[in-house]
Amino acid sequence: MSERLQPGDVAPDFELPDADGRPVSLASLRGKRVILYFYPAAMTPGCTKESVDFQSSLPELEAAGVAVVGVSPDAPAKLAKFRAKEGLTFPLLSDPDAKVLQAYGAYGEKKLYGKVVVGVIRSTFLIDADGKIEKAYYNVKATGHVERLRRDLST
Template sequence: MPKLEPGQPAPAWTLPDAQGRQVSLSDFAGRKLIIYVYPAAVTPGCTTQACDFRDNEAVLAQQGYAVVGVSPDGPEKLAAFAEQESLPFPLLSDPDKEMLTAYGAYGEKMNYGKKVMGVIRSTFVVDEQGVLELAKYNVKAKGHVASLAKQLGVELPG
């Protein structure tokens, strides 16, 4: 499973959002984009992470960053998750795991001491030209947004 590195072009993708509309990486051309990958909607860690991005989305947007979340969940589950947690950014569905695999965010990982195949919680930052600025793998759900903001030089309130 290849891991992406900063400086590489971000692999292109087109995925359905929670409403079934097609969203592409190219839709964000000319803007900075944070893509966060999470294993499953409506689970404790993923909810913590999504709400952390939600609570800091306005600050990130002021600094020019759009945010999208990607998981293998179907659009219906994503729609319920977004509504339940009042998430202001698109959640994208990759049930075939093609985008996740292209980004190195699906593959062998350790889960409770066992090797399993699954989604690797990851975050990617793509610059205005579509080049990876950051590629972080095996990130923690809690405190990740603060850590990411620090790396990006974005000051979060609180």
């Protein structure tokens, strides 16, 4: 498992395809704060709940100058279906080889139904306008996570 990022670390830059296959880079979002969240799989109950919660909070987050970007190992075509089904309007990025997931420490061993497996560790990062980690949340729960993040943003 890769090392976990801490507040003050430089956020690893990346370029990944979005749901339409267009490349999106972290550098292209410089100048605004970014919530970058990693989730295991589109169209699963927990990931749907988390993504819909981000969508519901999007007007408030955007008003505060914060962009939201989701990343999973899913192919762009699956992300496009997920986006359409759930009405998501923020970028969903595809990281099938998990290179970006690993760079953020969001891929490795985890417990799933009592078994140790290797996969995506549900994680969220708040990245400042200069590209540094403001907050790093690992092993978050899909339910209630966005509300906690919104509270932390207002402090």
